Amino acid sequence: MDAALVIGGTRFIGRHLVDHLLDHDYHVTLFNRGTHENPFASHDRVDHVQGDRGVKTDLQAAAMTVDYDAVFDVVAYRPGEVETAVDVFADAEAYVYVSSGAAYGDEVLPKREGETGLKPCTPEQATDDSPDTYGARKAAGDRAVFEASKDGVRAMSVRPCVVYGPHDYTERTDYWLARVHEYDRVLVPGDGTNVWHRAYAPDVAEALRLVAERGSAGEAYNVGDRRLTTLREYVGLAADAMGTDIEVVTAGERELAAGGLSPTDFPLYRSYPHVMSTAKLADLGWTSTSLSSAMLATAADHRESERDGSDVGPDRSDEERVLGVLDTL
Template sequence: MDTALIIGGTRFIGRHTVREFRNHGYDVAIFNRGRHDSSFARDDVVHVTGDRMDDDALDRARRQIDPDVVADCVAYHPANVQSATEIFADTDAYVYVSSGAAYGTEVIPKREEETPLCACSPEQATDDSWETYGPRKADGDRAVFAAGDRGVRAMSVRPPIVYGPHDYTDRFAYWIDRVHAYDRIIVPHSALRHLVYVGDVASAIRTIAERGDAGTAYNVGTHTLPVLTEWIELIADALGTSAEPIEMSERELATTPLDPSDFPLYRDYPHVLDTHKLESIGWEATPIPETVTTTVDHVVSTVQTVERGPDRAEERSVLETISS
C-alpha cells in the first residue's frame, strides 16, 4: 500500500486531503506543528510534529515516513517549495497547493501555460501580507517547474476561493448565515468568479499525484460558474427556504455606507480558470448542488458565529430605505 504524507492536515484543505487519500487505500501521515486538534486522532493516521519552515524537521519526517506521495498544503513562501522539492525529490509525487491568485494578468479564462504569473521580488518572497500572496504562490509554482526540469515529479494545483466544511475563512458561510437568518439580503453586482469545493481540491491533489505530469500546474474549479445570486439561490434551496436578493450595483452602493468589497465573494472583474487540463487526466467535479448542501449542513450544524461582511445594522438601514 502506498503512503501519503500530508504537510498540514488538520484544518481545511489538508484535513480533506487526508480523508481523500485514506478513502482511496493509502496509508496516511500528517506533518504539522500540532497547534490544532486533529479529527484523525483515533484513526490509523500517523502524526509527525514539526515546523514546516524547518527543513531539518521536514527531512526527519521524510526519513520516518518514507512517503510515496507528498501533498504540501501549507507552503506559503517560495523557499518552502524549493526545499520541499529537494527533500522529497525521490518520492513518486510531490503536489504543491498553489492558488489561482498566482496569475498576474486579468484575462478570461486563465490558462496554465498561457496566462503570465505574478512576478515576485526577493522582498515579496519572504513577506506574509495578503498583497504578496499571489506573487509568493507564483514563485512556488516556478520552483515546481524547476524541480520538474531536474527530473523531480513535482506538480502544483491552483484553486480559486475554496468552500466547504471546516472553512475557517467564513467567506461562503457569510452567505449561508445571511440566507438562514433573513428573507431579504443585499447582494453586490459581482463579476463571475470561480469557486471550488474543498473535497474537489482534495480529489484533484490525489488525481495529480497519480496521473499528473512532472513540472506541471493544474487549475481546479467548479465545472460551471454560477453568479453570486445563483449561489444564494443554491444555498436557499439547501436550507429549504427562500431569500430575496436585492442586487445593487457599485454606483448604487456608493450612495450607502456599504462598499462592494465588504461583501465576501465579491469580485469586480471575472476570475475564470480553464480546468480542461485537470479534467483531461480524469478529474471530475462534484455536482454543485451536492457540495452546497454538504457545506450548508455543516455550517448550520456547527452553529458558528460568522463575523465577516458588512454590518447588518447598516444593511438593514439600506433595505428600509429601499422599501420606503
Template sequence: MKTALCIGGTRFIGRHTVEELLAHDYDVTTFTRGTHDDPFAGRGGVSHIPGDRTDREALESAAAEVDPDVVIDFCAYQPKEVEAATEVFSDARYVYVSSGSAYARPDVPMREDETPIHECTSEQAEDDSAESYGPRKAEGDRAVAVAAAEGVEAMAVRPMLVYGPHDYTERFAYWVGRVAEYDRVLVPGDGGSLLHRSYVEDVASALRIVAESGKPGEAYNVADRNAFSLSESLELVADALDTEVEVVEASERELADGGLDPTEFPLYTPQPMLVSTEKLASLGWESTPKAEAVAETATAHVENGRDGSENGPARGDEEQVLDAIGEMDSSDF
C-alpha cells in the same frame, strides 16, 4: 500499501484530502506543529509527526521515517519552503498547493499554459502579507518547474477560492448565515459577480489525481466545472436550507448612500475571475454538481454555527440600504 505524507492536513483542505487519500487506500501521515486540534487522532491509517515545516532537519527526519510515495504540501507560503521540500522529498511524487492568485492577468478564462503568473521580488519572497500572496505562490510554481527540470516529480495545483465544510475562513459562510437568518439579503451590483470557486472535496480529489497522474513541472487549475454567480449561490443555499430568500441588488451608488462599498462583501469581484479546468479534467477529474456542493457546505455551516458575520458589512448597515431600496420601490406605485 501506498504511503502519503501531508505537510499540514488537519484543518480544511488538508482534512478533506486526508479523507480522500484514506478512501483510496493510502497510509497517511500528517506533519504539523500540532497547534490545532487533530481530527484524526486515534484514527486508524493516519499517523502524525510533530514538526515545523520551516525546519529542514524536521522535514528530513519525516522523509526518513515515512519514505512517502506521495507528498502533498498544504502550507508552503514562501518559495524557499517549496525549494526545500522538493529537495528533501526528491524521491516522492510532490504536489504543491498553489493558488489561482498566482495569475497576474484576469483572462477569461485563465489558462495554466497561457496566462502569465506574477513576478516575485526578493522582498516579496520573504514577506508574509496578503499583498505578496499571489507573487509568492507564483514563485513557488516556478520552484516546482525548476525541480521537475532536475528530475523531481513535482507538480502544482492552483485552486480558486475554496469553500466547503470545515472552512475556517467563513467567506462562503457569510452568505449562508444571511440566507439562514434573513428573508431579504443584500448583494452588490446585479448579483452576477462571477468569482470561480472550488468545492473542497473536489480540491482534495484533484490533489490525489495530480499526485498519481500529473506531469512533473506542470500546474493544474481546480475549480467548479460549472461556475455560478453570487445570486445563484444564495438561491442554492436557500434550497439546501429549505427556505426562501429575496435577493436584493444594490448599485454602487445605493451602497455608498448606506456607507458601504461592493468590495466589503465576500466573494464579490467587479470582473469575472474564471479559470479553465480542461487540463485537470483530462486526467479523469470531475467536479461535484453545484447543488450538491452548496447543500453540503450550507448544512455543515449551519450545524457548526458558522455564519461568517465578521467577513462582511454589519447587518444594521445592510438594512439601511435595504430600507432605502424598499422606499424607492414603493414610490414607483
C-alpha cells in the same frame, strides 16, 4: 502509490485531502506543528510527525523516518518553503504543491495553465505574509516546482480558485448561509452577475490525488467547479440548501454608500470575473461534484458549526440602511 505524507492535513483542504486518501486506501502521515486539533488522531491508518515545515532539519527528519510515495504540500505560503521541500523530498514518486488561482497575473477569460502569465514576486514579497502578496508568493512557489522538475523531481502544482465546503474556517460561504437563514431579504453587491470561480474542497482533494498519480512533472493544474455561478446564483443555491425562501436585492456602489459600504466589503465579490480552465485536470479523469450536492454538504456543516461569517462581511445594520434607501426609489 499507497503511502502519503501530508504537510498540514488537519484543517480545511488538508482535512478533506486526508479523508479522500483514506477512502482510496492510502496510509497517511501528517507532518505539522500540532497546534490544531487532529481529527484523525484515533485513525489506525494515520500517523503524525510533529515538526515545523519552516525548519529544514524537521523536514529532513520526516523524510528519513516516514514511509511515503507521494508528498502533498498543503501549507507552503512562501516560495522558500517550496524550494526547500522539493529538495528534501526529491526522491518522492510525486511532490504536489497546493498553489492558488491567485497566482495568475493576467486578467483574461479563462485563465489557462502554461498560457496565462503569473504574478511576479520580488524578494521582499517572497517573505511578506500579508494578503496583498499572497498571489505573488504562490506564483513564485509554482516557479520553484517547475525548476525542480528540470532536475528530475516529479513535482507538480495544483491551483484551486476560491475553495468552499465543510470545515471552511474562512467563513466566506458561512456569511451567505447565515444571511439566507436569518433574513427574508438578502443584499447582494452590484447587479448580482459578478463571477468568481469557486472549487468544492472534496473536489480539490480528488484533484490532488489524481495529479500525484497521473500528472506530468513540471505541470500546473487548475481546479474549480465545472459549472460556474454568479454571486446571485450562489446565494440562491445557499437558500435552497438551507430550505429558505429569500428575495435577493442588488445594490450598486451609490446605493451601498448609503450604508457606508462598497461592493468589496462582501465576501466572494470580485469586480472583474475570475475564471479558470479545468480542461487539463479533466483529462486526468477528474470530475466535479454537482453544485446542489456541494452546497447541501456545506450547509449541513454550517448548521453544526458556530460559524456565521460576521467577521468577513458587513453588519446587518449597515445593510438595512441600504435596503431602506432602495425602498424609497
